[in-house]
Amino acid sequence: MIVFPTHDWDDAYENGRNIPGGTEYPGPWVAPAEAFRAKARAELDVAYGPGARHRYDLFLPDGTPRGLFVFVHGGYWMALDKSYWSHLAAGAVAQGWACAMPSYDLCPDVRIAEITRQIGAAVTHAAGRVDGPLVLSGHSAGGHLVASMMCHDSPLPAAVRDRLRHVVSISGLHDLRPMLKTARNDTLKLDLESAEAGSPALKRPLPGVRATAWVGGGERQEFLRQARMLPVMWHGLGGPVVDVVEPDQHHFNVIDGLADPASPLMRHATGGIAAQ
Template sequence: MKLYRGMNRQELDAAYHNSGRVADFPGLMRDFRARSQAFHAAQNGRRDLRYGPGARQTYDWFSCGRADAPVFVFIHGGYWQSCAKEDFAFCAQGPLAHGHDVVLAEYTLAPQASMTQIVAEIGQLLDHLAATGAGRLCLAGHSAGGHLAAMHRGHSAVGSVLTISGLFELEPIALGQLNDKLRLTAAEIAACSPQRHIGAGAPMLVAVGAEELPELIRQSGDYAAACRRAGQRAALLHVPGCDHFRVLDDLADPNGAQWAALARLAG
């Protein structure tokens, strides 16, 4: 039975199976974690600061050494149900080199938390950072983190947004195996799909790997186009030579395509 854009459940699962596109996904994650451990060993950051009482309501803060530095907030992916901020700490190298302090955000995963709760936790983090004087934020996220960043582009503390390989329409997620833990309700699909709620918000770069799965490329393109139709500043970048995971190498590289595009977005 066709469920979404001419795809049945098996085809939908394949269309969003990012790790299946990688020849050695466990090896890739080992590499990410090793690089992140080396980053932590070289940095004197503040780890596991709290923005709420929950076990995973924490964040890490790394300073670039400037007293007035803007703050780059990075939300990790994992389809809202796996991974941790420690897995992707190496990504902080790019924003640090560009004179940003970096916040690595954590949040409660499904099924312990619903999508509604996860979205609310990121809002709670942003409120906390604003209350502590962090100033205007560049809010960034990868994959599920890109979805969470897009959900909060209208927050008063957010000055710019970078979504990387994000998910902006939750309907296809709810129709496949990814929903086994998420348990999305119809109300959550409607309320938590950024594609359906495009209002006033911060200027945004919508980045996606040029070699990603077609559905991920389509979602980013559709969202950026809808934002522009609504009169919002939204640039679309297909990051050359990158799949869903290697796009993070580009973010970690101070000379990466995403940094050049962010500079253009800033004017």
């Protein structure tokens, strides 16, 4: 049962202090990410735009890729970069996919709408490098950003939209309006109009694209609610959309399955998608 909080919205969206060991993150990701980059077949810091953070890392399998898998990092649109997550490309690469991981500008230097456009540019640039079907995944704020790629006002050009097969939002934030009630909004600088305009759950999904809201069973109630919003709001409007609650996972380890080609998360993300 989801219990909806009625006060203290900062605590409702606070993960670090509410997960055992949560305040240690993102530290635990640094060493495995560095180790993976050191051994991977990769093109690092590929420019997709003019800014210093307009870069992505492209991890490649042996042989011709099955398609392109993209992972967009979280950090509430105001922290971190692609370097913390490189090891999560291991699952896609082992399955034969190329995997792109972009950085992007952060709030308050830019607004969320601009970050959304930047991710569209990054996906488009990487799709120009790798043929075949396209699967997008993202964590937390990154889940919001990839869900935005499959909305009716997606920044992706038509040719890239046509290749989009599955979007997996992991612990994603699909309704931005609660952010207005948090101290983070001092940095995000949302108002009601921009929060509504930037919320994937309030938009129409592209037809024919699968969508999954994947969330850990041990997450904050608001993240469980945010996951449930996509199938509730998008039911009957586009392609198949489901929410999946992975037992015993919290906000920080729910993404671990991306590193394992045989994990339930990776099997679900790429299952049934034929190479082109």
